[in-house]
Structure formats: structure tokens, C-alpha cells
Amino acid sequence: MHSGIKKRPTEHVSFRIDKGVLENLKSVSKEEKLSLNTYVNQIFDSHVNWDAHASEIGWVIMLKSALKALIKKADRDTIVEIAKDSAESGAKEIALSMRGKYGIAEWISILKDRARSSGFFIKEYREGNKTRLVMHHDMGENWSLFFRTYYESVFFDLGSKVRADHTENSIVIEIESLN
Known part of the structure; x- marks a missing residue:
């Protein structure tokens, strides 16, 4: 393959x-x-991996400006206390x-998936047994603090050095x- 991108198996349906x-x-x-095929596959992937389950486990859609103002x-x-409590009480159920x-x-x-669903930019870098995730948002310092603390707690609980x-x-x- 020219691009180095692995092609996933596909199937023709109508x-x-x-x-x-x-x-x-x-x-x-x-x-x-995007080709119509690529776009529809993105929609299906988003639905199956996020939309179909997010609301049933507690994720909600909220006006961004209101959430930014609240946080x-x-x-x-x-913020740190709520992030740790949220990770401890819900991360396993979510996964x-x-x-x-x-x-x-x-x-x-x-x-x-959550970052993409929220319209945030996220990039993943892998090197050996290390993964670095870089997420950019425009939600402010307290949002960064919340999710930094939340994800540190989740990955630490999973036995990772984070x-x-x-x-x-x-x-x-x-x-x-x-x-």
C-alpha cells in the first residue's frame, strides 16, 4: 500500500x-x-462507537457557552475533587x-471518540508501550484541569504510569x- 494506512475489510450493502x-x-x-462512501462510514462509525451509547451512560449535550461559563x-x-469522584464512580461503567x-x-x-464528538482536535502518538494523546479545545483552563485530572485518575486506576x-x-x- 502506498500510504501506509491499513485498509479495513469492507462489505457491499444497499x-x-x-x-x-x-x-x-x-x-x-x-x-x-469526502466521498459519500467515506462520509457515510464516518457517520456509521460515530453512531456505533459513540452516539448509540453515550446518553444511556450519562453523557449529555449542553450548550458550549453555558458549560464554559459554569466551569x-x-x-x-x-474541579479536581469532582473530576476524581467522576472517574472513580463512573469510568469502569462507561468503558x-x-x-x-x-x-x-x-x-x-x-x-x-468523545473528543471528536465534542469537536475537539485530538492526535495520538505511539512509541513502544507509550501513547501520547494531545487534545486541543477552546474551553479554558478549568476544562483542561478537569479532564487532565479525570484521565489521570482513569489511566492510573487501569495500572498505567501516566x-x-x-x-x-x-x-x-x-x-x-x-x-
Whole structure:
């Protein structure tokens, strides 16, 4: 293969789609400079790996400006406490519900899907048994602190050596699998 990207096996199927919906899909795929096939596969992947399970395990959609304002008003100690409590009380249930297993790979997958679903930029770098995730958002310092603390707690609980850092609008999480 020229690009070094692994092709996943595919299968040909047919669907009947409302004509108006199909026109909208074609329009968006054209705007995004994607083939209709690629765009529809992205939609299916997002639905199967995120949308179908997110609300049943407690994720909610909220107006971004309201969430930013709420979290900005919280003090650092409260943010850290809520992040640790949330990770401790719900991380295992989230992974089991969304991926069927509570492990490092499953949580990396969940983190990436959640970031994409939220419109955040995320990049994964791998070197040996280390994974570095860099996520950029525009939610502010307290958001970075919350999710840095949350994911540090999750990956530590999973038996990883984890280091994290954050800026006002980004989070860097380095995970070293000790298994």
C-alpha cells in the first residue's frame, strides 16, 4: 500500500434512504471534500462507537457557552475533587457499556471518540508501550484541569504510569502501559 494506512475489510450493502436525506449527505460530503462512501462510514462509525451509547451512560449535550461559563466559575479544588469522584464512580461503567471491556485501549478509544464528538482536535502518538494523546479545545483552563485530572485518575486506576500536562486550551496525556 502506498500510504501506509491499513485498509479495513469492507462489505457491499444497499440501503433505501429518504431522497432529501441523501441530498443533504451528498452536499455535506462535497463540502467536507469526502466521498459519500467515506462520509457515510464516518457517520456509521460515530453512531456505533459513540452516539448509540453515550446518553444511556450519562453523557449529555449542553450548550458550549453555558458549560464554559459554569466551569469557569468553579474553583480549582472543586474541579479536581469532582473530576476524581467522576472517574472513580463512573469510568469502569462507561468503558463496559461502550466497549465491553475496562482497559487502557478501550479508554483511549473512548477519549478519542468523545473528543471528536465534542469537536475537539485530538492526535495520538505511539512509541513502544507509550501513547501520547494531545487534545486541543477552546474551553479554558478549568476544562483542561478537569479532564487532565479525570484521565489521570482513569489511566492510573487501569495500572498505567501516566503523566499529564495542560495549558488553557490543551491537554497532553502520556500513558505507559505497565502490563
